[in-house]
Structures are given as C-alpha cells and as structure tokens.
Amino acid sequence: MTMLDVRDLTVRFGGFTALDGLSLSVAPGETLALLGHNGAGKSTFFRSVLGFLKPAAGQLSIGGHLPGSAAARGLVSYLPENVVFHRALTGLEVLSFFARLRGEPVSVVMPLLEKVGVAHAARRPVGTWSKGMRQRLGLAQALIGAPGLLLLDEPTSGLDPVSRRDFYALIAEVAGRGAAVVLSSHGLEEVENRTDRVAILSAGRLVAQGPLAALAEAAALRAQIRVTARAGQADALQTRFGGTRFNGTALELSCDMKLKFDLVRRIAADEGVADIEVRLPSLNDVYRFYSDNGGRS
C-alpha cells in the first residue's frame, strides 16, 4: 500500500507548465528526497499534494483520499520553505496553536520542543530566536500528532551541519514509526545515506527516480584523468593515449570506470609522464547529469 500516490500530475500556471506528467509513489516508512534546481517544480509539487493547486491533469491520492480533503489534511504535515512565525508569539504559543488545530492535547507541545532542542527558549518571543531555532520550531510543528505523510520543503536550508545531522536523525525516527516522508533539497550530497530513494526534477519533469546507488550506476559517468607531460613529451603522449591537449603540457583523458585502473597503470609506467591526477565522478556530477541533461550524456 502507498501513502502518497501521484499519477501523470500536470500543473499549469497560465501558459507555463510547472509540472509535466509527474508520477511517483511513497510507501509508509519510506523517505523520498525530491531534488531539483530552483524553479524545477518542487514547491509546486508540495502545494499540489496539499490541495492548494488544482492540477490540469493527473491524479493524486493521500492514503486513498483526495488532496485538500478533511481526511487528507488529517494525515498530512507540512513544513513550507521560509516560514516566518509571528514575532510577538512565544515558541510555546505557536506550537500550542498548531496542536489545537490538529486536535492534539497541548501536553504534546513541551516534549516536542525538547525533542528538537529549543525547549529552553519556549517562553521567549520567536522574534528573538535564531534562524536555526525557528527552523527547528517549524519541524516540531510538522511532527505534532502522528502524521502519515510529512512534506518538508527544503527543511535543512539555514541549518548548520550538526543541526542537519540531528534533523535527519529525527526524520529517520518518524519514518521508523511508519510515516511516509517527502523532503526537497538542492543537492545529492546532503541526502546521501539519508533517504531511501531520490527523485530528480528538471523543468517540471521527473528525469530520474530510484535509490541513489542505482542512479549513480545508471548514469555510467566516466573517470577523468589528467596527465602532465615532461618537457617536450606532450605530443608523444597524445599519440600513445589519445585524449585532448590542455595547456600545452597536459592531456585530459576520460574512461569507463571499470577500465580506469588499467589505464592509470599504463600511464604511470610511461617515461614521458610527470604527474597523474584522477577525478572520479561525484554525487554532484550524478545530479547534474540528470538535472541538466535530463539523463542524456
């Protein structure tokens, strides 16, 4: 069974197509990272799932219910990008308000504030809090009750690395209790080992979906090798190994990951070589492969 099921979702703003035939599903207990540049359609996706935007085509279902219906809103928790709580209210008042809206007892509030590490400031106006503390308050708000589906729009922007680690630990805990989690982010490096699957959006289209390791393998990116030649040896090296000349004294080669070690061994044995630099494809390269080229090299 799935908690979130999206089929052929298309959303248009006037003549602009913000989401184009997007299909994905998330099961209870599963965490999905939605990646894409600014304007790729991540926030539009969240706002469609919440029922704020009416799709031009396609179906959405949240635990079997229509987006925006009372049953769906009872299941969903949302943390928008850049939410600013009223400055004059204390953290305790903000969270108590959302607990009341969700029909939860106010007694759940203090333990939640402790859990996200802002209990010490609970009775101070939010206007005096740091950005990281406000982001934690927003997360605490999304954790009220037992949400079936967590929608977190760039939840870690503005968090330092330690807070980020705490944050993902909390998400793992909530997912462990059976919640489906969809979070958006700018880069693959951040979500490595932290989400079950990633989905990459580019200009409103889903260009890749799956476990990160599978995506990296499917991208079949090549290793880059830069060879610096000894004086006067550059031409001879190019004849032997091919590649493109760089700066007159260096060669740039690229090769299949599986063949890289053999090639490096052959280059290293060559008398004309002064230095070798090997660059393996990073997660960022994998992300750009899908995001910028739509998965075509």
Added chain:
Amino acid sequence: MTPLLRIAAVTGQEFRIARRNRWAVLATVLMTVFALALALFAIGQVGQTRTDTLTLTAASLATLAVYLIPLLALLISYDALAGEIDRGTLALALATPLGRAELFLGKLVAQCLVVGLAILTAFAASVLLVAATTGVTGPGLLAWLRLGLTSLALGAVFAALGLLISVGARRTGTAAALAVGVWLVFVVLYDVALLGAVIAAGDSGFTTDIFPWLVLANPADAFRLYNLVQLDGAPVAGIDGLARTLPVPPAAALVPLALWAVAALAGGLALIRRLVP
C-alpha cells in the same frame, strides 16, 4: 464540536497577537479618553440645555464613534490575513484540518472582541463618570444602551470589511492602503459628495426622494442617524439634519448595518475559499 474548538484556537491566537501588538490597549485607551472628555464636556453644560447629561454625551459620542470605531476596526483587521500570506504561515495553517471559513470566522471574532472591549471600557467609564456627577435618567440610559450596542455592530461591520480587504489584497502594503481608502470613502468622502450633490440639486426630487436612501446606504451614516434621530433636543448639524426628516422609522436604519455585515462576511468567505496560499 471540533470546528468550534479550532475557531476558538484561531480567536485565542489572534487576540493574543492584538494584545502583544498593543492594538488592544491603544484602541481601549483612545476610546476611553475620548468618551471621558465628551462626558466632561456634557457635564460642563449642565443647566444650559433641557437635555440631560447622558443624552448629550451620547449625541456627541455618536458623532465621534462614527470616525473612531471604523478606523480602529480596520487598523486591527487589515493585516490579519495578508500578513499571514506574506509570512507563509497561512499555507501552514491551511495544511492542517482547519477549514477556511473557520479561520476567517475565528479571526473576525477576535477582532470584534478587541473592538468590543474598547467600546465597553470607554462607555462604562463615561457613564460611571456621569452617574457620579450629575446622575442618570431612564431615557438617557436607554440612549446610551442603544449607542453601545450599535457601536458594537458598527465595529463588527468594519472588522469584517478589514478582513475582506486583507484576504483580497494578499499583501500587507496593499491591504493598508485599501483600509485607509475604505475609511476615507465611508466616513469622510461619501458625506462630502452627498452634501455637494444636495447643494447642486437644490429643491429637485433628488434631495427628497433619493438623498435619504443614499445616506442610509452607508453603514457609518446609518449608525449615526439611528442614534441621533432618537435623541430629542440633541444638537445636529450638516448631513445629520436628515435625522429630523427620515423617510423610514428609526429602527429601519439598522437594516443597512446588518446588510453590510452580511455582505462583508459573505464576500470575505468567498475570497478565502478561492485563495491559493
């Protein structure tokens, strides 16, 4: 039951914000100072008119309230939804089981409470002052009660209009400009334009047949006329001269107030249903 609990949660939060922003205190102090000043002025006139002090205070307070109450109600309400759209908290609230009508009603109740508390405090303070000095009469108290209740209605009408502006404008700056515009039109420009039209029309049918209805169509004018028409011997001037020749019974002046309240509420609810947060 749960919708009521959610409305109460919104009202509580909104009231808390009004208190923190000092709006509640400012509105109360302003209203009370003016009400006491007018009461003192009326007490000073004892013996000069045959009208009793409380009636006299009610007459001058009706004229003042028509400026002050709409202003306070609009100031308290114009940012209530536009501000939340700006800050992103509206999307958050609407992602919870909270209904859109519940949100609108919860905010409206809170704003009516803030304006109502200011009116109540001000009116109670001045009636106590009059009672302690010159004493009160039955008709005076009745006029006072009428004024107090219609003041609450006037506050509710303009709080609903302020919320309508807030959800329609979607931005704090636009909402503020619109609120000032609405106040100017209803409270100042409308009367000036009507007086100009009457002077231009002279003794034609406009003055007798159309003009009174146009005056009654404005909720602020309807409020003032309703109160003044029943105050015998109170001094009236300008457009309020109509109070003596109203073509309908005084209670009918309450109808436009009710209609405006219903229209503002219906308009606001329709807009918030269509809002994309």
